[in-house]
Structures are given as structure tokens and as C-alpha cells.
Amino acid sequence: MVHIVDGALSAPVLIGGGVAAAGGIALGLRSLSLEKIPAAGVLSATFFVAALVHVPIGPSSVHLVMNGLAGLVLGWAAFPALFVGLLLQAVFFGFGGVTVLGVNTVTIALPAVLVGLLFRRGVASADSRLAGLSGLLAGSLAIMLTALAVALVLWLSGEAFIPAAKLVVVAHLPVAVIEGLVCAAAVTLIHRVKPDLFGALVAPARPA
Amino acid sequence: MSHAFGHDSTAPTTPGLIQALDPRTRILAAVAFALVTVSLNDLWVLLGPLALAGAALAAARLPPGPTLKRMALMDGFIVFILVMLPFTVPGEAAFTVFGWPASWAGLEQAAAIALKANAIVLMLLSLVGSMEPTTLGHALARLRLPESLVHLLLFTVRYIAVIDAEYRRLRRAMQARGFRPRTNGHTFRSIGYLVGMMLVRALERSERILQAMKCRGFTGRLPLLDDLRYGRADAVFGAGAGVALAALLALDSLHVGPV
Known part of the structure; x- marks a missing residue:
């Protein structure tokens, strides 16, 4: 539900989204030295596949977004990585659109980067419960920020979208809970198995 | 997503006319098509992009069933916004549901969004989705x-x-x-x-x-080996697309109604 399609948003919103996305991507690429591109690419592919995982809610199901976890693992590189994922989804699956690519990138990647910055210390802490809690908050907060950003761009595009914008936020509350729990479990496992994953792309390159 | 990358179920069995074009032409045409389509206002004129996208689908020889199903899947994302629009856009009432009036203006706006979104996605799947993902990367590098x-x-x-x-x-x-x-x-x-x-x-x-x-001597750069070249087909296609898009813009500016 986080994909907005072509035709709904107003021109200033589309242009603003495109410019902001280009800025975020440029910042993200600057943080990626050429040595780290293979790691970023493989992780980006992993988040692409993770977004196809469906989790049942009652009779229906939702697909994971995992943008909070992407922010924790990739830092600013989450911007280009999630952009690549959205581009591939739009071109080969028809999810999203062309003119909205910038807006969709910002609404998903900006929350990812923000929670990444906020909770990076928490997930790297020696205390596994604190790490899990940080993962929970990061996963939930990223989805809520994404829902609020989608609602904001709808609201900026016209008064008539306000009820739809409110519905987007309400509909994402259960998704945020599920994403938080899944993200907490993922962080707990990474914390136990390979804790330096969280610094792999953020910290300066380790000697290979 | 092995069924979408590699052995794709919607990959055409025989390459169509679209596949004879340079990938860059296809990307640029899809972007120009999207920009023109979102800027149109008249509902009748908006049937034009949908027809063009249908023609592109046929020219790319993509199987219509799975491709249209993907388009319909996208509609699932937006249906709740479209359903609410008639009730939230003020205007003359077309009908009422449980005492809530639905306006003509809202219905028209919802129809316009649905037409634009579907035409653009169909064109994107036909022009760009019909190429190898690696080719997309090479074409974007050349762009x-x-x-x-x-x-x-x-x-x-x-x-x-x-x-x-x-x-x-x-x-x-x-x-x-x-x-x-x-x-x-x-x-x-x-x-x-x-x-x-x-x-x-x-x-x-x-x-x-x-x-x-x-x-194997990786220094941080991947040489991109390709032989992308613009040909006569690209010139013909580019001219045709330019005329079609200009005609849509002209029709729209003549026809523009109280939408």
C-alpha cells in the first residue's frame, strides 16, 4: 500500500519528490565506496526479496517493507538501494509508476535513513534486549513515518485526498506492529550471529 | 524473484517490434509518455494514452493475460483512494450511497487517475519491462x-x-x-x-x-560491454511517438473542460 501511482499527485509534489530523491540518492552514493558496492547490491537484492514475503493478518496478508531494517543495515546507502528496488518493481512488476518514482523513494527511504541514524547505537549495544527493543522501535517507527509521509503527499496534492490520507495512516497501524516484531526478531538474530553486520556499510571499510 | 528475472513467465516468446528498438529509446519514450499523460486533463483525451499503451503491449508481443493481471494488481493499491474521491470532492451529486452524495467532479477525477495510472504502467511494462534487467542497467549508464x-x-x-x-x-x-x-x-x-x-x-x-x-583484478569499476546504437527504427519510432504525444497535448488544450 505504500506505492502511490501516477496521476494522483500534483505537479509541485512530484517535482519536490524527484528533487529530494535525487539528493538522497546522491548522498547515499557518496557513502558507498566502490569496495562496498557488491555488499550493498547483495543486501539490496535481499531487501527486494524480503519485500515479497507475505505475513498473514487474519484472513488477509501484508507484505513486508523492512525499510527500518534497511536503514539500520545500510545507513544512507538505503536511499539508492531502496530506489533500485522500487525502480525494478515499477518496471518489471508494474507496482508504482514513473512520475511518482521520486516521491515513492522519499516516502520509503527517508524514514529508513532516519531510524537508521536514531537506532544505530541501540542495535549495536552489547545488551541483546536493548538491541531487540531498538529493532522493534526502528521497524515500527519506519512504517509509521512512511505512512505519515504518504498521507502528507496526498494531503499536499488536494483537500479531497484528506480522508484517504487518514485511512492510509490508520491502515498502517497493524502493519507497523508486525514490522516492529519482525524487525526485532531479525535484529536479535543478527545481534547473536553476526553483530558487525550493522556496521558493515556504515563504518569505514574493514580490511578484507 | 526468479520467475521475473531470468526465466520470466511474461517474457515474449518471439521478440516484437518494440524489441528492435534501442533500449535508450524505449526508456526515454516511456518517461516522455508518462510526463505527457499525467499532464492531460480531459477524460476523453485520456483514452488516447490507454490506446497507445495497448498498441505498445501488442507490439512488444508480451502475453496480454499476465501483463494485464499485473496492471490489475496495481489497481488494488489505489482502489480505496478512487472509491473515496467521489464522496470527498465537492460538486453536483451524481448518486447517493447511504445518504452520502457522490459528486460528478469526484467521479471524473477518480476516472482520470485510474486511466492515467493504468496507461502509464501498461506502457512501462511494454516498453521497458520487456527488456532484460541487465540491458536496463547498461541503457541507464549510457543515459x-x-x-x-x-x-x-x-x-x-x-x-x-x-x-x-x-x-x-x-x-x-x-x-x-x-x-x-x-x-x-x-x-x-x-x-x-x-x-x-x-x-x-x-x-x-x-x-x-x-x-x-x-x-580477477577488480579495481572498483565494472567495464560495461554493450553495443547500443541508435538506428533508423529509433528515428521512425521517436518521430511517431513525438507526433502522438504532441497530438494528445493539442487535443487536451482544445478540449479542456470543467474537470
Whole structure:
């Protein structure tokens, strides 16, 4: 539900989204030295596949977004990585659109980067419960920020979208809970198995 | 997503007219088409882009069934916005549902969004979705996208099928141990461990990839080998597309009604 399609948003919103996305991507690429591109690419592919995982809610199901976890693992590189994922989804699956690519990138990647910055210390802490809690908050907060950003761009595009914008936020509350729990479990496992994953792309390159 | 990257179920069996064009032409045409289509206002004129997209679908020889199904899947994302519009846009009432008046203006706006979204997605799937993902990367590099972004795209495309196979393997192992997804904490925790494990393995795989690449003299740049060339077909197609898009814009400015 986080994909907005072509035709709904107003021109200033589309242009603003495109410019902001280009800025975020440029910042993200600057943080990626050429040595780290293979790691970023493989992780980006992993988040692409993770977004196809469906989790049942009652009779229906939702697909994971995992943008909070992407922010924790990739830092600013989450911007280009999630952009690549959205581009591939739009071109080969028809999810999203062309003119909205910038807006969709910002609404998903900006929350990812923000929670990444906020909770990076928490997930790297020696205390596994604190790490899990940080993962929970990061996963939930990223989805809520994404829902609020989608609602904001709808609201900026016209008064008539306000009820739809409110519905987007309400509909994402259960998704945020599920994403938080899944993200907490993922962080707990990474914390136990390979804790330096969280610094792999953020910290300066380790000697290979 | 092995069925979308590699052995794609919607890949055309025989290349159509679209596949004879340079990938860059197809990307630029799809973007121009999207920009023109979102700027149109008249509902009748908006049938034009839909017809053009249908023609492109036929010219790309994509199987109509699966491609239209993908388009319909996208409609699922927006249907709730469209359904609410008639009730939230003020205007003359067309009909009422449980005492809520639905306005003509809102209906028209919802129809315009649906037409635009579907036409653009169909055109994108036909022009760009019908090429190899790697070709897309090469074409974007030739269109002067930053080199590191193109490399990121190429690595992502390369490893989606690999990671997807890994995901399926892990999922099968869970199933063999009796895992059935339900709405409960156990499911969320198991899926979380699954995603975490995929990330751990992905990073370890990327370390092996980097070492193997260094072993073969990787200096941080991937030479992109391709022989993309604009030809006469591209000139003809470009001219035709330019005329069609200009005609749509002209019709729209003549016809513009109280939408």
C-alpha cells in the first residue's frame, strides 16, 4: 500500500519528490565506496526479496517493507538501494509508476535513513534486549513515518485526498506492529550471529 | 524473484517490434509518455494514452493475460483512494450511497487517475519491462546515470534470483519442520529470524564475491560491454511517438473542460 501511482499527485509534489530523491540518492552514493558496492547490491537484492514475503493478518496478508531494517543495515546507502528496488518493481512488476518514482523513494527511504541514524547505537549495544527493543522501535517507527509521509503527499496534492490520507495512516497501524516484531526478531538474530553486520556499510571499510 | 528475472513467465516468446528498438529509446519514450499523460486533463483525451499503451503491449508481443493481471494488481493499491474521491470532492451529486452524495467532479477525477495510472504502467511494462534487467542497467549508464548507481542496480539484479533461491530453500526447511504462517508472535519471530538469516548470509556472500572479484583484478569499476546504437527504427519510432504525444497535448488544450 505504500506505492502511490501516477496521476494522483500534483505537479509541485512530484517535482519536490524527484528533487529530494535525487539528493538522497546522491548522498547515499557518496557513502558507498566502490569496495562496498557488491555488499550493498547483495543486501539490496535481499531487501527486494524480503519485500515479497507475505505475513498473514487474519484472513488477509501484508507484505513486508523492512525499510527500518534497511536503514539500520545500510545507513544512507538505503536511499539508492531502496530506489533500485522500487525502480525494478515499477518496471518489471508494474507496482508504482514513473512520475511518482521520486516521491515513492522519499516516502520509503527517508524514514529508513532516519531510524537508521536514531537506532544505530541501540542495535549495536552489547545488551541483546536493548538491541531487540531498538529493532522493534526502528521497524515500527519506519512504517509509521512512511505512512505519515504518504498521507502528507496526498494531503499536499488536494483537500479531497484528506480522508484517504487518514485511512492510509490508520491502515498502517497493524502493519507497523508486525514490522516492529519482525524487525526485532531479525535484529536479535543478527545481534547473536553476526553483530558487525550493522556496521558493515556504515563504518569505514574493514580490511578484507 | 526468479520467475521475473531470468526465466520470466511474461517474457515474449518471439521478440516484437518494440524489441528492435534501442533500449535508450524505449526508456526515454516511456518517461516522455508518462510526463505527457499525467499532464492531460480531459477524460476523453485520456483514452488516447490507454490506446497507445495497448498498441505498445501488442507490439512488444508480451502475453496480454499476465501483463494485464499485473496492471490489475496495481489497481488494488489505489482502489480505496478512487472509491473515496467521489464522496470527498465537492460538486453536483451524481448518486447517493447511504445518504452520502457522490459528486460528478469526484467521479471524473477518480476516472482520470485510474486511466492515467493504468496507461502509464501498461506502457512501462511494454516498453521497458520487456527488456532484460541487465540491458536496463547498461541503457541507464549510457543515459548518464551515476556509475555507482548503475553498478548497484546491476549487482541487485544479478543477486535477486540467487537470494530468492536461498529464501525458498530456507522457507522449505521451515515448512519441513512444520512451520505454518498464522497471525501470531511465533510467525512474526520466525519470519524475522528468516529475514535476519538472509541478511547475514547475504553479507557473507558479498565478502566472498568481493574476494573473487579482486582475485580477477577488480579495481572498483565494472567495464560495461554493450553495443547500443541508435538506428533508423529509433528515428521512425521517436518521430511517431513525438507526433502522438504532441497530438494528445493539442487535443487536451482544445478540449479542456470543467474537470
